[in-house]
Amino acid sequence: MTKKILIVDDEQNIVISLEFLMKREGFEVLVANDGDEAVRCIRAEQPDLVLLDVMMPKKSGFEVCQEIKADPKTQATCILMLTAKGRDTEVAKGLALGADAYMTKPFSTRELVARVRSLLGMEA
């Protein structure tokens, strides 16, 4: 069965690359442009994994993560947070709020793919 991945980021310039990358890996790809849209989409589509940007309008990635992980219906969703802030304290916060993995921008797309596959329990 094809795994479903949701890309949440307000910057189109990264969404293009991520979308292409994930589709190329054979995933079914959904896109959300802000936090609210992300939460709606996760509830409606039940994706297997969310690539979640932290700094977004309306609702930050942290809030989305917290909401998803607090809801029993959605808490199984894998969350990989992507952030443009490199401070250790933020990494700690993301993981404490329930994110399954955390990557700091800029990242290597190869590594990203590897992390996504391992989070989804697929071979690297």
Added chain:
Amino acid sequence: MSPRARLTLATLAVPVFLLLTVAAVGGILWVDLSAEERHALAGLLAPRVGLMFVFLALAAVCAIAVVRQLHRNYVALPARLAEEARVLLSTGAARPVGVAGSPEVRALVETINALAEHRRSLEDDVAERIRAAMNSVEEEKNRLAALMSELTQSVIVCNLEGRVLLYNGHARQQFRALSDAPAAAGGGELLGLGRSIYTVFDRALVDHALETVRHRLQRGIQAVTHFVTTTRSGQLLRVQMAPVLPGGAGTVVAGGEVSGFILLLDNITRNFETESRRDQMLHTLTEGNRAALANVRAAAEMLDYADLQEELRERFRKVIRDEVQAMSQLLDRTATEFADSLKARWPLEEMLGADLVAAAQRRIEQMVSLPTKLEEVDEGLWLKVDSFSLLQALTYLAHRLSDEFEVREVRFRLVPNGRLVHLDMIWSGQAMSTETVMSWELEAMQFAGESSPLSVRDVIERHDGEMWMEREKVRHRAFFRIALPAAVPQVAQEVPAYPAGEGRPEYYDFDLFSWSERSRALDDRPLAELAYTVFDTETTGLNPSQGDEIIQIGAVRIVNGKLLRGEAFEQLMDPGRPLDPESVKVHGITADMLAGRPAIATVLPAFHAFAADTVLVAHNAAFDMRFLQLKEAATGLRFDQPVLDTLLLSAVIHPNQESHRLEAIAELLGVEVVGRHTAVGDALVTAEVFLALVPLLAAKGIVTLRQAREAAEQSYYARVRY
């Protein structure tokens, strides 16, 4: 009984005694004799009775003479000598007791004189020592004051109640900058001897710091602590606190006892802003670029996929182009905006360019023996330099020119070029190769006994500058050009003004150490101990109730019986109404002088703060107070402290004088009148008059504030009402 009475008594007693003795002897003999013997004796004596009485009288006279002589020698003379000795005892007069009388008395007198002489020499010795000690204390105080006034850091010393005992000129300037009314009080309403430091700093904050200092003292570690605080005007101050220990330096006191504290202030507002800007820039350039870099990197990596369709490939390329362009713009913007913060962090001083060139000339002539000349020097240019290393570099280059290229003379040129200043060192003759210039730039500067680990390049970099060589082929010359960033011309530091004829301002008063806050109610405190604000106002006219307004307030302070000329308050105000021509004749303040001055509503709060915690003193105070009271409703400021009036106090002391005008009293009391009819000039005279009145009042038994107020109220003039 006086010696004279005793003499009279003795003079009477002697003949009486003689008569009684003769009578007694005669009586006993008469009783003892038989009848025949009595008869025979009577027969014998009867014809000689006259002779007997004559003898008896002679004997009495002799006895009286002897008694008088004895009295003179052993009663009158010692009494006189005793008086003289008493004078000697009480006055310590130089005149010794007169030597007279019997040898025994003389010996006694000489001993007394020797003792007196001995005592006098001891007293002289003690007085001499006291004088010497006072001189040295005074000298130390002056040395301390001189030291403090030269310090570039602000220093304030307070007693435990937070009363200011000492401050230096720099602190004064700093508080001037913090003041809401810098022109009038010059920060004097915030910082002044005897004022509370808590008007500036939060008491809890200072108490906390003091507690920390005490703890550190108890634990035997260096008892210094820091805190950072913001002032009302939003300035950021870093304060270092150290304790004042009782019993002088070096005494380590158990239990963390302190008698006061020293505050060292640093206004770090500017540093803080610079630091914040630096941080902000760093942040923009690092974190701010993460997202963009991620976009570029992801897109670039996508381009590697061979199976990419042409349309997508173009989209990724566009992402890369756009992002890189945005990043370039961000970089440019940041670099321009933060150009100042990017400068080297080496501490540089601002220096007049011409001074730097002159110093370079001296140094090169001295160390390299190479003549120098000036070509074109812009006198108004300021540079930000580390003058020592820059001079070293210039001298080093001159040395190598002279040594290796036999240059006979160097010339200097200093010209502005946009944001830069060009400092040129010019010589006639051949130019060296670029390689040679490079090696001179990069080698450590070692020459003529100088040995620096730095190279010319290091020095130039330290200044955020550049250096290169240029040729002037036509004139057959070459020069080294050092391009340095120009500094903003420095405004001469404002020196606080003091009334003419004053020496160093009274920045210290250690007697305040013994002050105790409200230990007694103000009313029962001696006049000599209180703090006063002596003030005077000039007005548009004499009728406040008909709209006349204050146009000038001048005030000085008296603390601990000392007139603080350095802490004056003076401000002209725009009354918002025309001046009475009559009043202009008195104070000489014209409408032009008042144009653009602040209104009273903005000046009164500063004056209120200046006069806080003091007794107000004015000459004919009722007049000035009436003006202030009429402003209460508008400003909400009540001047509710005790008020003393020199006019009334003068009337208490000299009830029979015709005039109690300020000049008249001043003349009577020997106070010199200078600068009258400016508010601060009158306030100064009033203050001097008041200080002269205090001991005169004390002589009349008027010692406390309450007594002074009561006496003033009873005085005749108290009935005058405006």
